[in-house]
Amino acid sequence: MTEVSTDGGLSEATLAELRQIAARYPQPRSGLLPMLHLVQATQGRVTSEGIEACAEILDISTADVSGVATFYTMYKRRPVGDYHVGVCTNTLCAVMGGDAIFERLKEHLDVGNDETTDDGRITLEHIECNAACDYAPVMMVNWEFMDNMTPESARQLVDDLREGTEVRSTRGPRIATWREVERVLAGFPDDRVDEGPAAGPASLVGLEVARRRGWTAPSTETAGAVGSPADSATEAAEQADTSRAESETKQESDTEQQKGGQDD
Amino acid sequence: MADTLTPVLTADWAEKQSWKLATYERAGGYRALDKALSMAPDDIIAAVKDSGLRGRGGAGFPTGMKWGFIPQDNPNPKYLVVNADESEPGTCKDIPLMMASPHTLVEGVIISSFAIRANQAFIYIRGEVVHVIRRVQAAVAEAYAAGHLGRDIHGSGYDLEVIVHAGAGAYICGEETALLEGLEGRRGQPRLRPPFPAVAGLYASPTVINNVESIASVPSIIGNGAEWFASMGTEKSKGFGIFSLSGHVANPGQYEAPLGTTLRTLIDLAGGVRNGHELKFWTPGGSSTPILTAEHLDVPLDFEAVGAAGSMLGTRALQIFDETTCVVRAVLRWTEFYKHESCGKCTPCREGTYWLVQVLTKLENGTGAEGDLEVLLDQCDNILGRAFCALGDGATGPITSSIAYFREEYLEHLSNHGCPFDPAASTLFAAEGAGR
Ligand SMILES: Cc1cc2nc3c(=O)[nH]c(=O)nc-3n(C[C@H](O)[C@H](O)[C@H](O)COP(=O)(O)O)c2cc1C
Ligand code: SF4
Ligand code: FES
Numbered sequence: 001m002t003e004v005s006t007d008g009g010l011s012e013a014t015l016a017e018l019r020q021i022a023a024r025y026p027q028p029r030s031g032l033l034p035m036l037h038l039v040q041a042t043q044g045r046v047t048s049e050g051i052e053a054c055a056e057i058l059d060i061s062t063a064d065v066s067g068v069a070t071f072y073t074m075y076k077r078r079p080v081g082d083y084h085v086g087v088c089t090n091t092l093c094a095v096m097g098g099d100a101i102f103e104r105l106k107e108h109l110d111v112g113n114d115e116t117t118d119d120g121r122i123t124l125e126h127i128e129c130n131a132a133c134d135y136a137p138v139m140m141v142n143w144e145f146m147d148n149m150t151p152e153s154a155r156q157l158v159d160d161l162r163e164g165t166e167v168r169s170t171r172g173p174r175i176a177t178w179r180e181v182e183r184v185l186a187g188f189p190d191d192r193v194d195e196g197p198a199a200g201p202a203s204l205v206g207l208e209v210a211r212r213r214g215w216t217a218p219s220t221e222t223a224g225a226v227g228s229p230a231d232s233a234t235e236a237a238e239q240a241d242t243s244r245a246e247s248e249t250k251q252e253s254d255t256e257q258q259k260g261g262q263d264d
Numbered sequence: 265m266a267d268t269l270t271p272v273l274t275a276d277w278a279e280k281q282s283w284k285l286a287t288y289e290r291a292g293g294y295r296a297l298d299k300a301l302s303m304a305p306d307d308i309i310a311a312v313k314d315s316g317l318r319g320r321g322g323a324g325f326p327t328g329m330k331w332g333f334i335p336q337d338n339p340n341p342k343y344l345v346v347n348a349d350e351s352e353p354g355t356c357k358d359i360p361l362m363m364a365s366p367h368t369l370v371e372g373v374i375i376s377s378f379a380i381r382a383n384q385a386f387i388y389i390r391g392e393v394v395h396v397i398r399r400v401q402a403a404v405a406e407a408y409a410a411g412h413l414g415r416d417i418h419g420s421g422y423d424l425e426v427i428v429h430a431g432a433g434a435y436i437c438g439e440e441t442a443l444l445e446g447l448e449g450r451r452g453q454p455r456l457r458p459p460f461p462a463v464a465g466l467y468a469s470p471t472v473i474n475n476v477e478s479i480a481s482v483p484s485i486i487g488n489g490a491e492w493f494a495s496m497g498t499e500k501s502k503g504f505g506i507f508s509l510s511g512h513v514a515n516p517g518q519y520e521a522p523l524g525t526t527l528r529t530l531i532d533l534a535g536g537v538r539n540g541h542e543l544k545f546w547t548p549g550g551s552s553t554p555i556l557t558a559e560h561l562d563v564p565l566d567f568e569a570v571g572a573a574g575s576m577l578g579t580r581a582l583q584i585f586d587e588t589t590c591v592v593r594a595v596l597r598w599t600e601f602y603k604h605e606s607c608g609k610c611t612p613c614r615e616g617t618y619w620l621v622q623v624l625t626k627l628e629n630g631t632g633a634e635g636d637l638e639v640l641l642d643q644c645d646n647i648l649g650r651a652f653c654a655l656g657d658g659a660t661g662p663i664t665s666s667i668a669y670f671r672e673e674y675l676e677h678l679s680n681h682g683c684p685f686d687p688a689a690s691t692l693f694a695a696e697g698a699g700r
Contacts, residue, residue, distance in 0.1 A: 025427065026341075026384060027448070027467055029449035030429075030447055030449050032449030033391075033430065033431065033449060034429065034430060037391070037430065058449070067451055068450060071434065071451040071452060071607075072391075072431070072432035072433045072452070073432070073433035073434065074392065074432040075432055075433075086392075090353045090551075090597065090598075090601055091583070091594045091601075092353065092354060092510055092511055092583045094597055095511070095585065095589050095593075095594065095690045095691075096511065096690070097691035097693055099687065100691060127392070128353070128604070129352070129353040129354065129355075129601075130392055130393070131358070131359040131390070131393065132356055133353075133510035133511070133516075134356055134508060134509065134510045134517045134518065136510060136692065137692060140392065142394070143391070143392050144394060144395055148692065150693040151693070171363075171395070172394075172395035173395065181394050184394055184397060184401075185391050185394060185397065185432075187428070187430070189398060189401050189402065189405075190398070193283075193399060193401070193402045194281070194284075198277055198278070198279065198280075198281065198282040198283055198363070198364040199282070199360055199363065200360075201517070202515075202516055202517035202518070203274075203277060203363075203364065203517060203518050204274075204517070205515045205517035205518065205534070206271065206274060206507075206517060206519030206520055206533070207274050207275070207277060207278055207520075209519070209533050210267070210269040210270075210520075213267075213268075213269075215269045215270065216267060216270065216271065217266070217267075217270040217271065217272045217275075217496070217504065218266055218267075218270070218495055218496065220492050
């Protein structure tokens with residue numbers, strides 16, 4: 001399965017896979033993010049050897065690769081444990097209990113943020129919103145969802161992970177190791193896709209209310225007349241209410257003008 | 265009038281193995297694609313324009329119009345890039361969509377790419393959701409095997425390749441030009457515009473970037489017609505959208521409704537605010553949208569009305585906080601997020617978010633002074649409209665709005681020499697005895 005070598009050179013097989021990633025894209029450099037994921041899968045972190053290999057394959061400088069590796073938070077220069085345990089402490093989760101969970105785990109594991117337990121099993125990190133706020137407080141183990149956690153269930157979870165008890169995501173598969181998961185992120189799927197549910201309970205609450213009350217989208221026959229969608233960029237700008245929309249709308253109308261210019 | 269809830273994108277999420285091609289096709293999946301392939305690409309663009317669909321990624325720009333900006337006389341290849349970076353705090357709709365119904369997105373990608381005449385599309389998914397990435401990878405593989413992707417799709421002569429690309433942890437890569445940088449293997453820093461992505465996007469070629477939910481809405485528009493879509497929603501905000509309720513409500517989760525519904529309606533459907541508590545403040549569309557309060561319960565949740573109420577519809581990420589929540593703590597935490605995620609490219613945001621955290625921290629722990637509120641507002645003033653991208657602007661939203669609605673609470677932290685709230689009371693497990 002996953003080839004696991006710690007520091008030291010990359011194997012020929014890994015180099016071949018790195019080249020394979022680069023070849024997926026119209027321009028090889030687009031492969032850099034997944035390539036760095038593969039480096040982590042085989043090396044347990046972003047190593048100097050990994051950086052050099054990426055640079056050589058993409059024909060860019062090692063400084064370029066390092067610059068990318070340091071920009072994105074999922075890339076780690078220090079070895080990561082078998083299980084990366086993330087606790088969401090962005091506002092919504094923090095308020096719902098994420099702060100208490102994170103404190104409890106730091107104490108229980110005797111580690112600080114972004115540190116690994118002495119046995120090399122667990123790396124603890126507080127993470128930002130992981131798009132699961134309806135399941136707050138949320139934890140991620142190797143980037144699999146652990147929904148609706150409490151300090152007590154979090155403690156149990158890390159104990160199970162350390163003891164090697166099989167752990168399942170509350171909304172996903174059996175938890176693989178961090179390196180195995182990094183390989184999936186590099187674009188080499190494993191066999192866990194059909195494990196876990198289609199959706200967790202919170203994802204379905206609205207659908208269930210609608211079914212109970214007999215609410216549906218209109219049938220195609222009963223659709224009414226079309227209203228007045230904006231038909232020029234300026235009108236769209238007038239309709240847009242957000243500063244984000246305004247800046248992007250301005251962009252688009254400028255584009256329209258530019259394009260107009262080209263067409264003439 | 266459409267029903268109160270209108271499940272379309274969420275309609276099949278409860279089906280067994282809803283993520284499989286067989287399940288999707290049994291429910292009529294990939295029939296819209298057949299219809300689309302029999303249409304002229306410009307007619308698809310016209311249909312999406314007529315539907316009134318506006319971008320579901322936060323800005324609300326009309327999708328069909330965006331597609332129309334692609335210069336078809338440009339000799340370079342055209343690209344479609346799906347923005348599946350979903351990282352705006354509070355936003356949690358695209359991730360469950362891709363987990364439960366990845367084929368809805370894939371079918372949307374094919375129709376949209378055909379419309380803009382792209383033969384290569386990318387789905388850029390944030391890296392921190394591996395199971396979602398598995399499901400989309402598998403859906404794309406199934407679609408290739410079934411002839412929905414690849415060469416000569418459905419015998420139409422149209423070719424399309426799709427690459428599923430995992431990000432690596434950076435909120436800023438949700439900003440469309442930063443996303444393109446990430447997709448080109450670079451640091452995710454926004455690009456100067458012009459040139460705009462429609463003219464010079466990925467690999468300096470014409471590129472459409474759309475949110476997951478925008479693209480996933482396309483098959484239903486083509487399948488059921490623009491009029492059907494436009495029969496839902498309000499005059500200028502057409503159609504349905506997924507509203508994500510989180511926080512202090514009895515049943516948080518995803519509620520798909522016509523645009524223009526209200527928070528009062530949605531909270532009612534969600535079983536009310538947490539038992540024994542009342543609404544204090546909420547975000548209509550993620551942390552970058554100024555907070556609102558109980559006085560805004562009846563504001564129609566569409567682009568116009570939320571704007572008129574002083575905020576933005578954003579991504580319909582309705583984060584609900586009850587009276588146990590300290591607004592200063594909430595705002596400080598969001599501000600720390602913006603500071604952490606600032607890409608560092610421009611000074612107002614890089615330096616400004618640093619100073620915002622400094623001042624807010626002093627206010628939160630009671631060591632600041634009343635004048636710090638004016639300092640904060642002044643700092644926000646120096647960021648808003650001066651930052652290189654909308655991340656900087658977004659950082660000011662929670663601060664200015666919270667000071668407008670809760671100035672007294674900031675001052676209480678000073679007179680109390682610290683936060684007057686008990687954080688344990690806000691937790692989900694408050695009844696469990698705070699678990700400490
Ligand atoms: C800081 C920042 C983060 C963003 N994050 C996302 C995101 O995660 N997903 C998304 O679709 N749009 C995001 N956007 C908006 C995109 O720039 C862009 O407007 C959107 O993807 C366009 O798609 P749409 O027209 O279909 O909404 C973000 C914008 C900014 C400024
Ligand atoms: S506003 Fe912030 S995130 Fe945007 S370019 Fe400037 S520093 Fe980067
Ligand atoms: S705030 Fe924790 S998942 Fe969104």
